[in-house]
Amino acid sequence: MRRRAELVLRFTRAERWVHRATAHVMGVCLATAGCLYLAPLAELVGNRPLVVTLHVWCGLALPVPLLLGLGSRAVRTDAARLSRFTPADWQWLRAVRTRACQTRPMAAHRPAGKFNAGQKLYAQWTLGSMLVILGTGLLMWLTHLAPPSWRTGATFVHDWLAAAIAVVVAGHVRMAWRDRESRLGMRTGLVERSWAEREHSYWQPVRDDPADAAPTGDLTG
Amino acid sequence: MDTTHEEDRGTPVGRRVVLGLLGLGAAGVAAGPFLQRLESGLAERDPSGLTGLLPGNNGFRYYSVVTSVPERDATNYTLTVDGLVERPATHRLADLQAMPQRRLVKDVQCVTGWRVPDTPFEGVPLAHLLDTAGVQPGAKAVRFSCFDGAYTESLTLDQARRDDVLVALSLQDKPITHDHGGPVRLYVAPMYFYKSAKWLSGITVTDEVQPGYWEGNGYDVDAWVGRSNGRVDAPTS
Known part of the structure; x- marks a missing residue:
């Protein structure tokens, strides 16, 4: 049970919608990719033209939630935060590296603003890989757009990048799985102040009334 | 901000x-x-x-245009030959096995990029089946149908009579499995692999080329490897 007085607003409704919509579209892209690419799944599902259509249209839809979300000031602010590294982020990266090298129980201090350096890198990877997978997908789909050697190259990049995206998304889900408060933050928009102070010490949450952000029913998590 | x-x-x-x-x-x-x-x-x-x-790996990939394909074997498989022929016929698997066979070992090239090197196919030359049926004067092309109920393919009569076009019964020296289009599939060695229709069930001689399933979706009808579909692969046959 989370006490409302101790909750701070982490993600607005628009931010949560962008995250959820992108996640769903990406999920369909990965699932249909599996059905086109992995022989056992392809044999199970068949129906290639339908799966291709679904894959293509969900692929085209990938950047749409983010583009719509840019209409929200909160989304724009967080996009700006995610795009820049502060001295704290470099320190966070050094701390992670130190900890990976020496398995001392004393974890080095990992300072972070609203987003830590790992989250920033993940967001930047997501945007960059989304653009590349979309571009190569377009080259494969609109076959008269470019010479055939481009299509071979695009197929090559698309295949490898898709595998990389699947691995990174799995890592993203694993991180979320291990941090309940972080998950609740993305689902309800609210996190406990003590969690925020521990995990994101340089973040100063806006002192909004949390009641704006979520219906009370969600608060129990 | x-x-x-x-x-x-x-x-x-x-x-x-x-x-x-x-x-x-x-x-x-x-x-x-x-x-x-x-x-x-x-x-x-x-x-x-x-x-x-690895991604982009070599090897066959399973493409089917329908949800499920019925399984057929020696007990219930038939191949009909009809259209502009003197002697329409229906062949069982055993009939096809009793006909003269030819074995070809060539690369398989898919229009989506993958290529499987040195793949043995063996079966009845399509020309033999056409000669057995007796093609009527005026015939120009051959249409193939498949027991998945959806796929079709076509060749001109000249292409169909090439000696590297087989009604294949074995792949890699084993009977063709269901997943690879068995028990009988077409094998058009010099063309992209979508011409090699899986689950072959009918051969119809016609007076004009009727574009097949993928041709209806924008692929070339004359699908020579390296000379069509905007690709530059090395020829396979």
């Missing part, structure tokens, strides 16, 4: 990461054909088969 304190400024790592990925992507597209050949070459010399797990 009312972003708070120190997060306003800082190194624009985001821009660098995104531009870096775009650059890598473009370089990958440019170097892709070379890297793809490198990967295929590696896979050919790899006895462990581990490279088969």
